[in-house]
Amino acid sequence: MTSFDVTDRPWHEHLVLTVTGEVDLDTAPALRTALHGAIAAAPAGIIVDVGGLTFIDASGLNALAVAANRSAHLPGRLKLAAPPPRLDALLKVTGLSDHLPVHPTYPLRPV
Secondary structure, three states, X not given: OOOEEEEEEEEOOEEEEEEEEEEOOOOHHHHHHHHHHHHHOOOOEXXXXXXXXXXXXXXXXXXXXXXXXXXXXXXXXXXXXXXXXXXXXXXXXXXXHHOOOEEOOOOOOOO
């Protein structure tokens, strides 16, 4: 069984989703549900802390891309924080980092 967890909590006027474990074909629907729920709550912005991710496949990247598009109307948009090196490389190779702000640390620090 794949190890995966996503939790949410408020941080200032934002909502933080902390994602840990592996995001694959089996767990991507749970990530997608959490992201869509966060967007529906319409906070000032959404921070997705991915520092605890150990694996992500195309279905997980798709969930992030769709959420980034759907959250474009939010004042603070959706931001990724603390991506592991492999995820950071995937974001750059796929061009997703051009559409999804990525911060190297969490809590967020200016980049």
